[in-house]
Amino acid sequence: xxxxxxxxxxxxxxxxxxxxxxxHKKEKSEILDNVCSTIGLSRGHVxxxxxxxSHDKKQPTKRRGRKPQYTExxxxxLLEKLWVQMDCICxxxxxxxxxxxxxxxxxxxxxxxxxxxxxxxxxxSAATIDRLLAPIRxxxxxxxxxxxxxxxxxxxxxxxRVGNQWEENKxxxxxxxxxxxxxxxxxxxxxxxxxxxxxxxxxxxxxxxQNKAQVHVFSAIKAIRARLPxxxxxxxxxxxxxxxxxxxxRYCLKENLVFTRSRPYNKNDNCHVEQKNYTVIRKQIGYARxxxxxxxxxxxxxxxxxxxxxxFFLPSVKLIKKERNGARVYKKYDAPLTPFERLMQCEDVxxxxxxxxxAQIKMLNPAALKRDMMSLQEQILSxxxxxNQSKQKLV
Numbered sequence: 001x002x003x004x005x006x007x008x009x010x011x012x013x014x015x016x017x018x019x020x021x022x023x024h025k026k027e028k029s030e031i032l033d034n035v036c037s038t039i040g041l042s043r044g045h046v047x048x049x050x051x052x053x054s055h056d057k058k059q060p061t062k063r064r065g066r067k068p069q070y071t072e073x074x075x076x077x078l079l080e081k082l083w084v085q086m087d088c089i090c091x092x093x094x095x096x097x098x099x100x101x102x103x104x105x106x107x108x109x110x111x112x113x114x115x116x117x118x119x120x121x122x123x124x125s126a127a128t129i130d131r132l133l134a135p136i137r138x139x140x141x142x143x144x145x146x147x148x149x150x151x152x153x154x155x156x157x158x159x160x161r162v163g164n165q166w167e168e169n170k171x172x173x174x175x176x177x178x179x180x181x182x183x184x185x186x187x188x189x190x191x192x193x194x195x196x197x198x199x200x201x202x203x204x205x206x207x208x209x210q211n212k213a214q215v216h217v218f219s220a221i222k223a224i225r226a227r228l229p230x231x232x233x234x235x236x237x238x239x240x241x242x243x244x245x246x247x248x249x250r251y252c253l254k255e256n257l258v259f260t261r262s263r264p265y266n267k268n269d270n271c272h273v274e275q276k277n278y279t280v281i282r283k284q285i286g287y288a289r290x291x292x293x294x295x296x297x298x299x300x301x302x303x304x305x306x307x308x309x310x311x312f313f314l315p316s317v318k319l320i321k322k323e324r325n326g327a328r329v330y331k332k333y334d335a336p337l338t339p340f341e342r343l344m345q346c347e348d349v350x351x352x353x354x355x356x357x358x359a360q361i362k363m364l365n366p367a368a369l370k371r372d373m374m375s376l377q378e379q380i381l382s383x384x385x386x387x388n389q390s391k392q393k394l395v
Contacts, residue, residue, distance in 0.1 A: 004039045012039055013049050020050040052289045075120050075133055078113055085135055085370055091130035096315040096336030101366060110118055110367035170234030170348040171200045175273035176359045183289025191290040193281050194220040197273040202316045203339040204276050206305055208299035217242045229357055234258030239271060288384035295383055302376040311339045312361050
């Protein structure tokens with residue numbers, strides 16, 4: 001038998017298909033015999049080809065699974081608005097803080113969405129939030145400079161913190177670091193931000209200083225201690241001379257504060273504050289160069305708003321377990337909570353301190369805070385632009 005081409009097979013099957021569909025059992029058998037002898041295929045194969053429905057017109061494919069639940073533009077637009085309001089955080093953290101943020105915005109008259117929209121928004125899972133926000137997400141990876149200079153005067157007296165020797169199940173043990181706003185060069189005087197992060201709650205305080213002189217840094221540390229909503233128990237720093245000095249060492253001895261330092265050239269020893277250096281400072285301020293007393297004042301106005309906004313309304317997650325299995329590392333995190341919520345759940349925070357925090361959050365309008373922060377950010381950005389323009393003129 002001569003071999004029949006694929007195109008000829010299709011033509012023969014198409015020619016007999018309608019007749020086969022309407023035929024009786026005996027007639028179908030005769031058609032199968034005729035087609036099989038012509039194209040040389042088995043009866044079962046030919047029968048399946050003849051029974052196959054025609055695909056002349058493209059049939060619309062049905063979407064598998066559940067129907068989309070969040071198709072309304074008004075819901076997605078509100079989600080995007082709140083995502084921007086909450087500093088573009090991930091879906092898991094956004095989901096945890098969404099209810100408190102919506103309650104605060106409604107309480108202060110900043111959110112006038114229909115009730116069904118809010119109800120639908122609050123029913124979203126973290127995975128759904130990430131999926132709906134995927135089209136507008138933009139990832140930025142920017143690297144800065146390391147401006148830490150070692151201090152050796154008191155190095156032998158200040159122990160290295162290794163492992164879990166601190167009581168990290170209670171607030172008050174704080175990691176601290178300086179973030180340099182030096183731009184492309186570390187020469188001359190430039191503004192630095194002192195970043196202090198509580199290990200237990202994630203509560204973060206920031207203050208801008210004119211330069212890295214220990215007198216400015218020491219004053220900033222005392223100012224932050226005065227406004228902490230819990231008792232300070234210990235400080236941990238890197239090996240920079242702004243921290244490793246006699247003045248801060250004697251202060252910690254006098255105040256019965258634990259004072260430790262990280263290993264040289266090991267940033268992961270201060271991982272809590274290093275993380276906040278980006279999410280709280282670099283992400284908001286950037287990497288431009290800033291100088292001058294006037295700029296320091298604007299920075300600190302901004303940081304006063306940022307401490308309220310971040311500590312009361314932005315949830316974060318904490319690593320609670322880490323295991324290595326061969327080359328893989330498995331990490332387990334707790335449920336996302338704001339630093340405020342962690343402090344409210346802590347037995348080591350006094351009732352008086354909790355009452356102060358509760359009264360404070362009821363007075364806060366997150367939308368108004370965000371507007372004021374954006375206004376100050378524009379001023380800070382304009383100062384960076386002016387500095388670059390004056391630098392170009394000098395060149």
